[in-house]
Amino acid sequence: MEWPGLFNYWIVIFLMMAGLYVVMARANLIKKMVGLSIFQASVFIFYLTMGKVAGGTAPIxxxxxxxxxxxxxxxxxxxxxxxxxxxLAMGLAIIVRINEAYGTIEEDEIDQQEHDS
Amino acid sequence: MSHHLVIRVIAKLLIPFILLFGLYVQFHGDFGPGGGFQAGVIFAVAFVLYALVYGLDNARRIIPDRYIRAGIALGVLIFAGTGVVAMFLGGNYLDYSVLAHDPPHGQHLGIFVVEFGVGLTVASVMVAIFFAFAGRGHKIDEKEG
Amino acid sequence: MVLTVLLIIRLHNLFAVVMLSGIYSLLAATFFVVVDGVDVAFTEAAVGAGISTVLMLGALSVTTQREKAAAKSTLVPLAVVVVTGAALVYGTLDMPNYGDPEAPIHKHVAPRYIEDSLKETSVPNMVTAVLASYRGYDTLGEVTVIFTAGIGVILLLVRVGGRRRREDEDAA
Structure with missing residues (x-):
């Protein structure tokens, strides 16, 4: 198997999993959005990798x-x-509203406030 | 940022070129890289830059909210309307071949009009979103003013 | 890019995280140029590195700059991520090599776009031709999504200043 072979796909998978990890493991909502956009960009890279033809040029x-x-x-x-x-803008808008309603953008603090009330 | 003279002058110099480049990307998209989506974003960036440097209120005065909202709707309307026009001229929905005397020209014209609709919507939505975020709390203005 | 992502995971200063995500977008854009997606690279550079960074900074300025240290256990997400990643890597073993002209993706509709789009639409840029003409419905749908998102943000964030102003006018 000559280089790069499947290497590109593995990088994409690493980036995708990193994004997923940020979304799951971090409680901060803005950081979750960043993780989501990392995940998204990795899917873009995946698609364009598939579209490449060796020795090809831009489709113009x-x-x-x-x-x-x-x-x-x-x-x-x-x-x-x-x-x-x-x-993304929609999600950030909802986060801004959440911040106004709860005074925090940490998921666990919001949870706690919900339980207290 | 109103006391940063260099930024103000440079921004004033740059904005016309950004707008010109946006128009170039919009209308040259048939021949080179570019098109409605990119042009819309570049066009919006010019307004965002203006709002960042000169403050939100000045930017609002230049391009009032109601024009932005009209632009959002108008872009989608142009796109969908092109499809309806094609239908009235005897083709299928969004089939541009009937728009001109021969199919390739019709396609070219249709693509041109549709890309314009896309560009208008994207630019208006981006400016609207930025204004919405910046208008919230006014902390941006305080920090930079 | 890998380094940028690792830093994004590690750092707690949200300002730095947002800046790094802008850098990540820019790197993605350069990668898109390498794989011939000039239109896409253009869009990613303008949108990912420009607009979305500005939007995130806007959101930061009305919320908070620092992330609190994660109190959650990171073990379960890590396990899920590793298992999913391993499954995906196993899936790629069946994929065609990078740049293989015989890959199935190049065999279905793409040859028609490449050969006939200039003849049928007289637009040399195939991406524009496919975007606006062959997949016109698709693009109409996307524009509608953007339209809806724009309306949604306006509804969520813009204060009902219109009504208040009207009341002021009534009072005056």
């Missing part, structure tokens, strides 16, 4: 007869990035 028609990379993943990810930031 140029004279000659070059090999193009697959444009389909690019299209899917292009829209996904912008939708991702829109949903």
């Amino acid at each position: 028609v140029i004279p000659g007869n070059p090999v193009y990379s697959n444009p389909l993943p690019h299209v899917l990810i292009l829209t996904a990035i912008v939708v991702g930031v829109a949903t």
